[in-house]
Amino acid sequence: MKHIVIVGGGFAGLQAAKILGKYKNTFKVTLLDKNNHHLFQPLLYQVATAGLSQSDIAVPIRSILSKFRNISVLQGTATDIDFENNRLITDYKNIDFDYLILACGVKHSYFGNSDWEKFAPGLKTLEQAMEIRRRILSAFEKAEREQNLSKRKKYQTFVVVGGGPTGVELAGSIGEMTRYALVKDFRSIDPKLTRIILIEAGERILSSFNPNQSSRATRDLEKLGVQVWTSSPVSTIDDTGIMVDNERIETETVLWAAGISATELNNRLGVDLNRHGQIIVQDDLSIKNHNNIFVAGDQACFCGKDGNPLPCLSPVAIQQGTNIAKNIVRENKKLSRKKFKYRNKGAMATIGKSKAIADFGFLKFQGFTAWFLWLFVHIYFITGFNNRFFIFIKWCTSYITNKKGARIILNNSWRFFDKKTD
Ligand SMILES: Cc1cc2nc3c(=O)[nH]c(=O)nc-3n(C[C@H](O)[C@H](O)[C@H](O)COP(=O)(O)OP(=O)(O)OC[C@H]3O[C@@H](n4cnc5c(N)ncnc54)[C@H](O)[C@@H]3O)c2cc1C
Known part of the structure; x- marks a missing residue:
């Protein structure tokens, strides 16, 4: 019986495992992940901004795969x-x-300034989401008890770096929080006066969407009180603020949503990497000179029809996991492997309640329709019935009441900084 080892229980690894799990008499599968849970990263920003709880978007990998008797799940790091x-x-x-x-995914890149991470946490793991939530909520608590107006202003200033979907979602969600969820809860401060700045080094936010849609997203963010600064590269970050070009912004809450870099493992393998450290794969997603080793999802660099690397998106990871698993099955039946071809089903980004953009090639939506589609797709793809059901109920409740239910501060930052985020 052939033994297949999968590293990573994210979208790509899990998808491959679910297909190979159907061949219980042919393959023995071991899935190794450094965490015990599969994480639905697209909703991490909701945990970071107190809309959802950790367990709403994370499910034990062991329980997802328990029906496949030929799959063993191990917690450990490759x-x-x-x-x-x-x-x-x-x-x-x-x-x-x-x-x-x-299928190990990627982490954020601080473009050679790894010391910025402690001042500006990224959003890739549950620990990071909880740390961001702690910083946001604590900033309001500090502002409420502060008498000095310039210090209060500093606490009520939030900077999000990176104008991709994650940065836009984070900034929009903080904007909504200040305008609706927190508005009646404080006595000394007015949460609506919170300054939220979204910083993007490029010429526009959401650059993978067309210019009209990114302008629409900018306008929607501005309605939520978010200032959008484009063509604004960050030069330094410290514990009291951030320098953008030559302007200093005093703040204790900087959040990082820019750039990707591969995990440490890739550097140790001595294989071809692109400039982000992702492993360059062949047309069947195997590594050159090692045709029994495949790479899928964010960890892989695979160029699409236009010659550019495919984006780090869950549909790419799922389709690659499928392609690899099916090729292993084919090979076992003495059939030749099929090349990987990506089918782009469109892209979406949400800005806030009833505000989103969606691009399905010839069909483009914005506003409520796009937001409703975004909601439907995220509910549909989240793993596990319980999660779907509870998230749906929570979203309905928060839509009607404008409340954010998970506003508990846990003082656990020591754990965040002790733990390497790679
Ligand atoms: C905040 C955020 C929002 C996003 N929003 C969207 C969106 O709206 N739409 C969309 O399509 N995509 C979105 N994405 C991107 C999408 O989540 C990724 O493309 C997708 O998760 C990639 O899947 P993957 O399987 O390659 O890696 P991941 O899902 O990252 O899984 C990697 C797994 O490998 C494990 N691992 C890592 N290193 C090791 C090791 N050395 N040993 C053992 N295990 C290891 C990790 O614990 C993890 O479980 C978002 C991502 C983020 C962070």
């Missing part, structure tokens, strides 16, 4: 590969494989 002996090196044991699927 640290290297012994290519000669087809052996995966992990932090607690070595695992031999016939096929290996790497």
Whole structure:
């Protein structure tokens, strides 16, 4: 029986596992992940801004795969590969494989300034989302008890770096929070006077959408009180503020949503990497000279029809996980592998309640229609019936009441900084 090892229980790894799990007499599968849960990253910003709880968007990988008797799930970190002996090196044991699927995702890039991370946490993991939530809510608590007006202003200033979908969602959600959810809860401060700045180095936000749609998103953000600064590269960040070009913004809350860089593992493998450190794969998603080792999802660099690398999106990861699993099945039946072809089904970004943009090629939507589609797609794709049901109820409630239910501050920052985020 062939042994397939999958590293990473994100969108790509999980998808491959679900397909291979159907061949219980042909394959034995081991899925290794450093966390015990699959995380629905597209809704992380909702946890960071107190709209949802951690368990709404994370499900134990073990429980998702429990019906597949040929799949074992292990919690551990892959640290290297012994290519000669087809052996995966992990932090607690070595695992031999016939096929290996790497699907480890990416982390944020601070463009060579890794010391900025402690001042400006990124949003990739549940720990980071909880840390961002703690910083946002604590800033309002500090402002409420502060008498000095310039300090109060500093606490009520939030800067989000990166005008991609994550930055837009975060900034929009903070805007909504200040305008609706928090508005009646404070006595000394007016949450509506909070300054929220979204900073983008490029000429416009949401650059993967067409210019009309990114202008619409800018206008929607401005309605929520978000200032959008484009062509504004960050030069430094410290614990009391951020320098953008030559302007200093005093704030204790800077949030990072820019750039990607691959995990440490890639650097150790001695394989071809692109400038972000993603592994350059062949047309069947295998690594050059190692045709039994595949890479899927964000960790892979695969160029689309236009010659550019495919974006880091969940449909790319899911389709690649499918392609790899099906090719392994084909090979086992002595059939040749199929090349990977990405089918782009469109892109969406949400800005706030009833505010979103959606681009399905010839069909483009904005406003309520786009937001409703966004809602439907996210409910549909979230793993597990319980999550779907509870998220739907929570969204309906918060839509009607404008409340954010998960506004609890946990003082756990020591854990965030102790833990390496790679
Ligand atoms: C805040 C945010 C919002 C997003 N919004 C959208 C959106 O609206 N639409 C969209 O399509 N996409 C969105 N994305 C992108 C999408 O989530 C990713 O493209 C997708 O998660 C990639 O899937 P993956 O399987 O490659 O990696 P991931 O989902 O990142 O999974 C990687 C897994 O590998 C594990 N892992 C990492 N290193 C190791 C190791 N060394 N050993 C063992 N395990 C390891 C991790 O714990 C993780 O479980 C968003 C991403 C973020 C962060």
